[in-house]
Amino acid sequence: MVQNPSESPPQSEPFAADLLRGHTDTIVLGVLRGAESYGFEIYKTIxxxxxxxxxIKEATLYATYRRLVKDGLVEASWGDETQGGRRKYYRITDAGRAxxxxxxxxxxxxxxxxxxxxNVKGGTP
Known part of the structure; x- marks a missing residue:
C-alpha cells in the first residue's frame, strides 16, 4: 500500500481524534489545574x-483560550517581558475547576x- 505524502504517518495505536476534539476545553482545563501556563507551553504539554x-492545532487552542476566558473558566494575564517575548498566561478559576x-x-x-x-455478548470486538 502506497501512502499519500499528504497523509500523516501511521500510528502505533489508532485512535479517533474526532472523539478528542469534543473535549478540548476539558483537556486545557486539566493542563491548567497544576499551574498557570502560556499558550504554546499548553500545546507542548498536550x-x-x-x-x-x-x-491540537494552535488556532483551535487559541479559540479555546478565548472561549474559556469569556466563560469565566480561565483568567488571562500578560507575563513579564524579562522572560523573553511577551506571553499571555492562563490560570484556571474555581468555576473552571468545577x-x-x-x-x-x-x-x-x-x-x-x-x-x-x-463488550455486549454476541457483539464483535
Missing part, C-alpha cells in the same frame, strides 16, 4: 503527554457505557 500522537470535575465525571460515565456496549 503533545508531550501523548508522546506526539495527538496535537466544570473540569463535572466533565471528567461525564466522560467516565460515558466511557463505562461505551465499554459495556462494546
Amino acid at each position: 503533545r508531550d503527554a501523548t508522546g506526539g500522537l495527538y496535537e 466544570v473540569y470535575a463535572k466533565n471528567v465525571q461525564s466522560w467516565t460515565a460515558t466511557q463505562r457505557i461505551i465499554n459495556t456496549l462494546l
Whole structure:
C-alpha cells in the first residue's frame, strides 16, 4: 500500500481524534489545574503527554483560550517581558475547576457505557 505524502504517518495505536476534539476545553482545563501556563507551553504539554500522537492545532487552542476566558473558566494575564517575548498566561478559576470535575465525571460515565456496549455478548470486538 502506497501512502499519500499528504497523509500523516501511521500510528502505533489508532485512535479517533474526532472523539478528542469534543473535549478540548476539558483537556486545557486539566493542563491548567497544576499551574498557570502560556499558550504554546499548553500545546507542548498536550503533545508531550501523548508522546506526539495527538496535537491540537494552535488556532483551535487559541479559540479555546478565548472561549474559556469569556466563560469565566480561565483568567488571562500578560507575563513579564524579562522572560523573553511577551506571553499571555492562563490560570484556571474555581468555576473552571468545577466544570473540569463535572466533565471528567461525564466522560467516565460515558466511557463505562461505551465499554459495556462494546463488550455486549454476541457483539464483535
